[in-house]
Amino acid sequence: MERFVILALVGLAAQLVDGALGMGYGLTSTTLLLSAGIAPAIASASVHMAEVVTTAASGASHMRFGNVDKQMAKRLIIPGSIGAFSGATFLSHLTGDYVRLYVSIFLFCLGLYILARFLFLKDARKQEHKALTNKFYLPLGFVAGFFDASGGGGWGPIATPALLSQKGLEARKVIGTVSASEFAIATSATAGFMISLGLGNINWLWAGAIMLGGIIAAPIAAWIVKSLPTKILAVIVSGMLIFTNVRAILSYTNINSSLENVIYVTIVLAWVYIVFHVAQQERKLTPKAVQLNVQKSRKTS
Numbered sequence: 001m002e003r004f005v006i007l008a009l010v011g012l013a014a015q016l017v018d019g020a021l022g023m024g025y026g027l028t029s030t031t032l033l034l035s036a037g038i039a040p041a042i043a044s045a046s047v048h049m050a051e052v053v054t055t056a057a058s059g060a061s062h063m064r065f066g067n068v069d070k071q072m073a074k075r076l077i078i079p080g081s082i083g084a085f086s087g088a089t090f091l092s093h094l095t096g097d098y099v100r101l102y103v104s105i106f107l108f109c110l111g112l113y114i115l116a117r118f119l120f121l122k123d124a125r126k127q128e129h130k131a132l133t134n135k136f137y138l139p140l141g142f143v144a145g146f147f148d149a150s151g152g153g154g155w156g157p158i159a160t161p162a163l164l165s166q167k168g169l170e171a172r173k174v175i176g177t178v179s180a181s182e183f184a185i186a187t188s189a190t191a192g193f194m195i196s197l198g199l200g201n202i203n204w205l206w207a208g209a210i211m212l213g214g215i216i217a218a219p220i221a222a223w224i225v226k227s228l229p230t231k232i233l234a235v236i237v238s239g240m241l242i243f244t245n246v247r248a249i250l251s252y253t254n255i256n257s258s259l260e261n262v263i264y265v266t267i268v269l270a271w272v273y274i275v276f277h278v279a280q281q282e283r284k285l286t287p288k289a290v291q292l293n294v295q296k297s298r299k300t301s
Contacts, residue, residue, distance in 0.1 A: 004209045011213025015054055016221050025051065026153025029210050042203065044152040045193035048088070049207040051186035054214030059180030061222035067176025075137040076159065076181045081188035083145030084155075088192025104248035110161045111241030117165070118234045119274070132166060149189040155182050161241055164234060171233040176222070229282045232275065239271040 014025045026047055033043035062068050140162050147154035156178055163174040193202070246267060250260055 004205065007206055007209035008213040011050065011054070011210035012217045013213070014210070015058065015214035015217035016224075025054065025214065026148060026155070030152030033206065038203075040152065041193070041197060044088075044149065045190070045197055046203045046207045047152065047210065048149070048186050048189040048193060049202055049204075050211040050214065051182065052190055053211045054218060055179065055183040055186050057215045057218035058221065059183050061219040062176035062180050064219075065176070065222045067172050067222060068180045069173050069177045072132075072137075072163075072173075072177045073181040075132075075134065076141045076177070077184040079138045079141030080145035080148075080155065080159075080181065080185045083142035083147075084149045084185045084189040085145075085192040087146040087149030087151075088189045089196050101249065101252050104245040107157055107161065107241050108245040108249065110165060111238045111245065114161055114164050114234060115238035115242070115274075118231055118238070119278075136166075145185050145188070148185055149192060155185050157241070157244075160237060164237060171231075171237070175233065175237075179221075231278055231282060235275055235278050239267075239275070243267050243271065 010029060014029050026044075029047045029050070030040075030043050033046060038046075059068070140159060144155050144158035144162075147158060159178045160174060163169055163178065164171060243264070246263065250263070
């Protein structure tokens with residue numbers, strides 16, 4: 001019973017992160033199961049089984065709050081599902097350590113780019129939206145789905161920053177769409193694991209506990225996305241990418257643990273300062289935006 005409660009709390013925390021930032025559920029939950037000595041394929045299979053339900057709840061919540069771009073979701077679902085099924089079926093027995101290293105370096109660089117674009121470049125909310133074609137969506141969906149299934153998580157960490165790096169896309173729409181489309185990816189990955197591993201190798205109790213916590217957290221996370229300003233969300237996403245992937249990259253080195261801790265503390269302090277600074281800027285802009293809306297309504301009336 002104690003383990004069930006702990007796993008439910010982990011599922012709740014993981015879904016809060018995933019639903020609010022478009023990433024983190026699979027990686028957080030899988031990490032816990034791996035730390036308990038569970039084989040990578042079985043851990044990933046159990047988490048994806050839970051995600052079938054939690055992503056459905058998350059997607060419904062995001063749709064209710066108007067955070068989902070349906071056209072974007074349709075273009076991501078098909079290649080993502082194919083990638084997820086392929087990753088679960090053919091690569092569930094591989095560790096993929098060095099593949100994760102390359103992905104971590106890519107995500108780290110993408111996190112830096114997103115942070116720089118929102119801090120130093122022209123405000124993304126004022127840029128004209130650039131229409132994205134299937135040449136962008138097809139490889140993105142397949143790669144994100146493939147790494148999600150074979151690495152225990154990756155749909156959000158790959159799809160969310162890649163979409164955020166495009167001009168004119170709202171952070172809340174990107175996060176809501178990625179979270180909603182993850183239902184199809186989790187379903188496809190689960191089907192692949194069932195074929196390759198069999199139903200007997202999925203721990204239904206653990207999956208149920210993680211699932212319960214995620215269902216409770218889904219509407220809370222969707223409300224957070226609806227309420228927070230775009231720029232703050234983008235900075236939070238980029239900070240998580242940088243911190244998480246620096247840790248992954250450093251795990252492949254022989255760097256001194258003291259220096260490693262210094263790097264972590266420096267990143268966290270810089271991240272907190274930037275979030276606080278952006279929040280202060282957004283607070284100053286809010287009264288102006290309200291005033292402009294009032295003026296517009298007076299002119300129309």
